[in-house]
Amino acid sequence: MLVGVPKEIKNQESRVGLTPASVKELVLRGHQVLVQKNAGVAIGLSDAMYEGAGATIIDAASEIFARAEMIVKVKEPQPEECAMLRKGQILYTYLHLAPDPEQTKALVESGAVCIAYETITGANGGLPLLAPMSEVAGRMSIQAGAAHLEKSKGGMGLLLGGVPGVAPGHIAIIGAGVVGTNALQMAVGIGARVTILDKNIDRLRQLDLIYGNRISTMYSNAHSIEEAVLDADLVIGGVLVPGAAAPKLVTKDMISRMKPGAVVVDVAIDQGGCFETSYATTHEKPTYVIDGVIHYCVANMPGAVARTSTFALNNATIGHALALADKGWQKALKANPHLKNGLNVCLGHVTYEAVAHGLGYTYVDPDSLLG
Numbered sequence: 001m002l003v004g005v006p007k008e009i010k011n012q013e014s015r016v017g018l019t020p021a022s023v024k025e026l027v028l029r030g031h032q033v034l035v036q037k038n039a040g041v042a043i044g045l046s047d048a049m050y051e052g053a054g055a056t057i058i059d060a061a062s063e064i065f066a067r068a069e070m071i072v073k074v075k076e077p078q079p080e081e082c083a084m085l086r087k088g089q090i091l092y093t094y095l096h097l098a099p100d101p102e103q104t105k106a107l108v109e110s111g112a113v114c115i116a117y118e119t120i121t122g123a124n125g126g127l128p129l130l131a132p133m134s135e136v137a138g139r140m141s142i143q144a145g146a147a148h149l150e151k152s153k154g155g156m157g158l159l160l161g162g163v164p165g166v167a168p169g170h171i172a173i174i175g176a177g178v179v180g181t182n183a184l185q186m187a188v189g190i191g192a193r194v195t196i197l198d199k200n201i202d203r204l205r206q207l208d209l210i211y212g213n214r215i216s217t218m219y220s221n222a223h224s225i226e227e228a229v230l231d232a233d234l235v236i237g238g239v240l241v242p243g244a245a246a247p248k249l250v251t252k253d254m255i256s257r258m259k260p261g262a263v264v265v266d267v268a269i270d271q272g273g274c275f276e277t278s279y280a281t282t283h284e285k286p287t288y289v290i291d292g293v294i295h296y297c298v299a300n301m302p303g304a305v306a307r308t309s310t311f312a313l314n315n316a317t318i319g320h321a322l323a324l325a326d327k328g329w330q331k332a333l334k335a336n337p338h339l340k341n342g343l344n345v346c347l348g349h350v351t352y353e354a355v356a357h358g359l360g361y362t363y364v365d366p367d368s369l370l371g
């Protein structure tokens with residue numbers, strides 16, 4: 001198969017869809033890979049390294065989109081990229097469609113076969129192609145929160161770990177999945193007081209066994225969220241209902257009653273965010289202030305540590321990339337129900353139930369399109 005890797009064009013996004021090592025895996029199996037000039041140069045992956053792995057370097061994204069049978073990316077296609085997709089072409093990347101009607105419409109109109117990393121499931125449960133970026137973003141969320149609690153960034157001037165004789169800060173983490181548990185690990189590491197909330201009691205049980213009385217676990221409901229949020233100096237939003245828009249768990253009213261100079265980090269922003277006051281920001285201008293509360297809502301947090309993130313992402317994506325290239329999309333999806341769960345838009349139809357219902361499309365069962 002002819003596989004194409006364009007350079008990412010989202011604001012401050014230096015990750016790249018395939019590493020030279022991943023290119024080599026494809027080439028060794030007889031596939032051809034086109035990589036856009038300088039696609040990985042910002043993270044130390046030179047064109048020479050890609051050529052050494054067997055890729056052909058191409059100047060323009062338009063040529064890659066025109067020639068490749070499968071496009072491998074990191075972030076959701078930007079409007080100019082959507083316009084270059086064509087009927088039957090495979091797009092393998094993060095999409096996050098539920099909160100994004102414009103992108104969904106463009107992908108439907110393209111007729112492309114759009115497989116979203118974030119809804120591919122794993123044989124042992126979970127979302128294995130989302131997990132590595134959730135690990136990165138969860139860990140980063142505490143760094144980002146700590147930095148913005150400093151006075152120079154507009155925060156209340158609080159050191160999360162405290163010092164001897166001065167109490168530490170309080171971090172509330174909503175959602176105890178991959179983002180939440182990675183945030184928790186960092187929060188405990190810096191010595192903050194931590195409360196973590198989830199609806200999944202088994203997960204809270206596991207965390208209680210690991211951390212004991214160093215943390216507080218709370219069953220998530222409107223009451224416990226309000227209590228934790230109003231007492232917190234930093235709130236991390238890490239909830240997910242797979243494929244669906246994030247539930248707005250923290251209301252505008254709660255935000256208005258938080259401590260002045262407190263910080264909220266809405267990691268779930270790529271699914272629309274779990275704070276009523278959230279809207280997506282970029283690394284260029286990551287924050288805004290509402291009612292004295294600093295909001296950090298960057299939708300591609302792992303892009304800030306693009307080198308680590310690219311390798312972590314490729315570890316998780318290469319297996320299915322090889323299957324798609326080897327078998328073509330219909331056979332690969334038929335052979336693997338977990339990969340099939342990644343199919344969000346296909347040949348002009350919305351094939352992921354939560355996206356179809358959320359955005360008013362007729363849901364089409366992927367099986368009906370697999371031949």
Ligand SMILES: NC(=O)C1=CN([C@@H]2O[C@H](COP(=O)(O)OP(=O)(O)OC[C@H]3O[C@@H](n4cnc5c(N)ncnc54)[C@H](O)[C@@H]3O)[C@@H](O)[C@H]2O)C=CC1
Pocket residue numbers: 118127130131133134135137174175176177178179180197198199200203220221238239240241246247249266267268269270271298299300301302
């Ligand atoms: N902004 C960014 O750069 C990034 C954002 N993300 C996003 O972070 C979010 C979380 O991802 P993961 O941790 O991997 O998901 P996950 O599926 O591992 O965890 C989500 C957790 O939310 C919990 N949850 C659902 N409804 C809840 C409620 N009402 N109250 C409390 N907890 C609730 C679930 O029980 C689950 O434990 C996703 O939207 C993901 O796309 C992930 C990586 C990067």
Ligand SMILES: CC(=O)C(=O)O
Pocket residue numbers: 094096118130133134270299300301302303
């Ligand atoms: C998961 C995601 O949206 C990201 O890594 O940017």
Ligand SMILES: [Mg+2]
Pocket residue numbers: 096270299300301
């Ligand atoms: Mg994102």
